[in-house]
Amino acid sequence: MPTFHFYPIDITYRIVSGKPVIYLYGRTKDGQRIAVADRFDPYFWAIPQKKSVKERLENLSGEKDGESYSVTSVEEKKKRLLGKEVEALKVTVSQPKDVPLVRELIREWDDIQSVHEADILFTRRYLIDKKIIPMTLVVVEGEEGREESRIPVIAATAIRPAEDEETMKGLGILAVDIETYYPKGKGIDMDNNPILMLAVHGETISRVITWKRFATKRRSIEFVQDEAALLHRFREIVLEEQPDIITGYFSDGFDLPYIKRRAEKLKVNLDIGADFSGISLKKGMDTESKITGIAHFDVIKFVRGGLRTSIATDSYSLNAVASKLLGETKHEVELDDLAEVWDKRPEKLEPYCDYNLQDALLTYQLAEKLLPNLTELVKLIGLPLQDCNRMSFSQLVESFLLRKEGEFDEIAPEKPTEHELAKRRKVRLQGAFVHEPTPGLYHDLAVYDFRSLYPSIIASHNISPDTVREADTLEEGAFVVREEKVAYSTAKKGFIAAVVEEVITRRMRVKDILKKKKDPFLEARAMMLKILANSFYGYLGFPSARWYSFACAASVTALGRRYITETIEKAEKAGFKVLYSDTDSIFLSLQGKSKAAAKKFVDDINEHLPGLMELEYEGFYPSGIFVSAKDNKGGAKKRYALLREDGSLVIKGFEAVRRNTSVIAKEVQEHVLKAILEKADDKKALNYLHGVIKGIREKKLAVEKMVIRTRLTKPISSYDAIGPHVAIAKQMKGKGIDIAPGAIIRYVVTTGGGRIRDRAKLPEATKQSEYDADYYINNQIIPAVEKIFEVFGHTKEELLGKGAQMRLLEF
DNA sequence: ACCAAGCGGGG
DNA sequence: GTGTACGCTTGGT
Ligand SMILES: [Mg+2]
Numbered sequence: 001m002p003t004f005h006f007y008p009i010d011i012t013y014r015i016v017s018g019k020p021v022i023y024l025y026g027r028t029k030d031g032q033r034i035a036v037a038d039r040f041d042p043y044f045w046a047i048p049q050k051k052s053v054k055e056r057l058e059n060l061s062g063e064k065d066g067e068s069y070s071v072t073s074v075e076e077k078k079k080r081l082l083g084k085e086v087e088a089l090k091v092t093v094s095q096p097k098d099v100p101l102v103r104e105l106i107r108e109w110d111d112i113q114s115v116h117e118a119d120i121l122f123t124r125r126y127l128i129d130k131k132i133i134p135m136t137l138v139v140v141e142g143e144e145g146r147e148e149s150r151i152p153v154i155a156a157t158a159i160r161p162a163e164d165e166e167t168m169k170g171l172g173i174l175a176v177d178i179e180t181y182y183p184k185g186k187g188i189d190m191d192n193n194p195i196l197m198l199a200v201h202g203e204t205i206s207r208v209i210t211w212k213r214f215a216t217k218r219r220s221i222e223f224v225q226d227e228a229a230l231l232h233r234f235r236e237i238v239l240e241e242q243p244d245i246i247t248g249y250f251s252d253g254f255d256l257p258y259i260k261r262r263a264e265k266l267k268v269n270l271d272i273g274a275d276f277s278g279i280s281l282k283k284g285m286d287t288e289s290k291i292t293g294i295a296h297f298d299v300i301k302f303v304r305g306g307l308r309t310s311i312a313t314d315s316y317s318l319n320a321v322a323s324k325l326l327g328e329t330k331h332e333v334e335l336d337d338l339a340e341v342w343d344k345r346p347e348k349l350e351p352y353c354d355y356n357l358q359d360a361l362l363t364y365q366l367a368e369k370l371l372p373n374l375t376e377l378v379k380l381i382g383l384p385l386q387d388c389n390r391m392s393f394s395q396l397v398e399s400f401l402l403r404k405e406g407e408f409d410e411i412a413p414e415k416p417t418e419h420e421l422a423k424r425r426k427v428r429l430q431g432a433f434v435h436e437p438t439p440g441l442y443h444d445l446a447v448y449d450f451r452s453l454y455p456s457i458i459a460s461h462n463i464s465p466d467t468v469r470e471a472d473t474l475e476e477g478a479f480v481v482r483e484e485k486v487a488y489s490t491a492k493k494g495f496i497a498a499v500v501e502e503v504i505t506r507r508m509r510v511k512d513i514l515k516k517k518k519d520p521f522l523e524a525r526a527m528m529l530k531i532l533a534n535s536f537y538g539y540l541g542f543p544s545a546r547w548y549s550f551a552c553a554a555s556v557t558a559l560g561r562r563y564i565t566e567t568i569e570k571a572e573k574a575g576f577k578v579l580y581s582d583t584d585s586i587f588l589s590l591q592g593k594s595k596a597a598a599k600k601f602v603d604d605i606n607e608h609l610p611g612l613m614e615l616e617y618e619g620f621y622p623s624g625i626f627v628s629a630k631d632n633k634g635g636a637k638k639r640y641a642l643l644r645e646d647g648s649l650v651i652k653g654f655e656a657v658r659r660n661t662s663v664i665a666k667e668v669q670e671h672v673l674k675a676i677l678e679k680a681d682d683k684k685a686l687n688y689l690h691g692v693i694k695g696i697r698e699k700k701l702a703v704e705k706m707v708i709r710t711r712l713t714k715p716i717s718s719y720d721a722i723g724p725h726v727a728i729a730k731q732m733k734g735k736g737i738d739i740a741p742g743a744i745i746r747y748v749v750t751t752g753g754g755r756i757r758d759r760a761k762l763p764e765a766t767k768q769s770e771y772d773a774d775y776y777i778n779n780q781i782i783p784a785v786e787k788i789f790e791v792f793g794h795t796k797e798e799l800l801g802k803g804a805q806m807r808l809l810e811f
Numbered sequence: 812a813c814c815a816a817g818c819g820g821g822g
Numbered sequence: 823g824t825g826t827a828c829g830c831t832t833g834g835t
Contacts, residue, residue, distance in 0.1 A: 042824065043824095044824070093824095096823080096824055097823080097824080099824040100825090103824080117824085118824060119825075120824060121824060121825075122824060124824090125824075282823085282825085282826095283826095284825080284826045284827070285827055285828085286826095286827055286828090304828095305828090390827085391827095392827065392829090394828095395827085
């Protein structure tokens with residue numbers, strides 16, 4: 001019997017002669033594309049009320065809407081439900097579609113207590129039970145069968161994960177991007193507007209296909225007869241390239257559905273799937289595009305999903321994400337003119353082809369860059385790339401728990417009913433602890449934070465839905481969270497606490513290896529482990545979670561508050577002064593104590609912290625400034641600036657790090673912060689400010705410095721409140737330029753009467769004499785520095801130079 | 812204050 | 823498909 005070593009990348013199932021067969025698609029170790037067919041039977045769990053129900057279940061079969069269903073076997077198994085031992089029944093049915101039918105039927109039976117895991121997708125159940133992890137080596141025994149398929153199908157007689165968990169490397173990625181015809185101002189219309197060009201970029205190909213000829217020396221541009229021929233070429237390229245991954249940017253909702261629709265319209269057979277199927281759309285609130293045998297990596301879904309908290313961007317456009325992650329941008333062309341150029345001036349099409357190819361290239365580079373992270377997530381969660389790509393944090397956690405439960409003999413609690421869901425949505429969790437800063441300039445600060453505060457609390461205090469006890473429990477060793485009137489058993493490690501502990505310790509091991517040598521794959525693994533660990537707290541409070549527990553989620557934040565306040569008390573007792581604290585971080589003033597003492601403080605704390613909990617010394621800062629909040633005397637949260645020992649600045653929350661502030665206001669703010677933090681020289685900063693104000697008044701500063709950038713978040717027509725950026729977008733539209741939502745609108749406020757929005761102008765159309773000095777001084781610069789100077793007792797009048805003039809007059 | 816509806820990305 | 827995203831903003835009441 002031949003043996004195959006292969007990496008599965010995609011999975012599906014089919015009914016063959018009435019029986020379900022799993023199809024794994026992937027590549028062998030030596031690069032051959034193969035499929036593996038394996039029989040597998042669907043099942044779920046039932047908890048009986050009476051033992052006699054087993055026989056009743058065994059004999060269950062019937063018909064619904066002309067389709068028959070049947071239970072093929074029922075097996076008794078000792079399992080655990082939230083830690084409690086139960087006599088569960090493993091109910092095997094003949095086909096996956098029987099599961100929901102049998103499930104609904106028996107839920108009504110009096111002798112059934114509850115039904116579990118009757119909604120786990122069949123292919124996922126297979127991967128879990130067979131311990132198969134996508135993109136990770138699998139050993140298959142079997143013969144090649146004769147099936148209608150683009151690639152050989154091995155009928156498996158045995159399948160098991162390889163010992164060494166080796167990861168798939170060198171995957172073939174093909175990036176796809178299309179540009180389509182659209183008359184100005186009209187929305188996307190897949191039925192009526194053709195695809196004009198289609199760009200593909202891969203390791204061995206970089207090409208634009210288009211169907212209007214023009215003179216060009218570009219070897220990357222390929223001309224075809226018409227749109228149908230373009231689609232044929234796309235099919236050919238995919239079949240030639242045999243990519244493991246097709247990637248795009250919002251290709252779930254745009255490129256692939258568009259290609260599919262046009263192919264249907266033009267009767268082009270797009271049978272690019274391994275089983276000769278085409279692009280399939282899974283429609284819901286959102287569309288997911290799939291191709292059998294190929295993983296579809298939609299970059300935007302990963303950036304907005306699993307990586308959301310790790311990549312800070314206020315826009316998820318390809319341009320914004322590419323410039324953030326790659327330092328590269330899209331080409332600049334007037335896309336709104338493409339239809340007109342196509343119709344009337346085809347000789348001007350070349351820049352559009354270049355633009356199209358650049359989009360494909362950027363997407364390819366993004367996919368390549370993010371693939372280590374996505375691969376590690378696939379290995380961690382155990383689901384195909386196609387799924388991990390699109391999952392939210394809570395879905396990732398739940399999938400991970402479903403993969404882990406077997407080790408604990410656990411079966412998953414039921415998903416909440418609509419009623420239960422509504423109840424869960426009503427309750428609110430109390431948030432984290434915040435010590436408001438007192439506005440001021442401080443010297444010699446030490447900053448600390450608890451490493452992975454919430455995950456370490458879960459692991460160290462055995463916070464888990466299966467360890468929850470009454471607050472007055474007599475159980476020995478139970479840990480009471482008096483704040484939430486609940487206790488946690490310590491007799492046995494809880495399921496979720498154990499899983500979180502494993503994630504944290506795995507990450508610590510990876511970090512240890514990384515200290516010795518750099519490895520981008522291990523970096524990615526550490527990052528994904530951190531993301532997963534940090535998702536558990538949110539999961540426990542996520543209404544749709546199977547392992548939802550309000551008590552656990554509330555206890556996590558309560559303990560977070562408890563630990564941080566206790567640490568602050570100890571710091572004050574030791575002679576430090578707390579300046580600011582939020583959730584898991586503490587900013588202390590050294591009060592004359594040494595840097596060494598500041599560093600040693602963590603040891604005194606860590607000595608008394610349980611389990612995996614640890615306070616980390618983040619660093620020493622020679623100076624820092626906290627300012628007051630907008631409408632209150634107290635200090636603002638998440639808004640401060642620190643000076644590092646190497647002279648660099650850490651700026652949080654200030655306009656200087658926000659987009660919709662003018663260039664000049666950001667510049668002034670950063671300059672003032674630097675002068676104050678470096679030399680505590682508010683006079684010098686004030687002089688600088690006066691210089692800038694004078695420069696603006698005398699129009700000596702360039703228009704470019706006055707530019708304000710604001711993002712258009714929706715179509716112009718749907719704005720009711722017309723801000724200056726909307727007014728500008730309207731003007732541009734009036735000139736025949738259609739501005740799409742997501743566009744960053746640049747504008748300058750000019751002099752004249754009336755509302756700001758009536759005085760906003762395009763920077764390119766504004767002369768240096770035209771910008772409104774008063775607006776920039778009073779509405780941009782002063783608000784940006786007012787709170788900073790307030791710390792030194794400087795009034796707004798002084799900032800404007802009026803105070804100084806008065807003083808001059810006094811002499 | 813609360814709730815329902817809309818929206819993102821793509822052309 | 824053993825199925826129905828999600829989190830935030832906006833506008834109405
Ligand atoms: Mg494009």
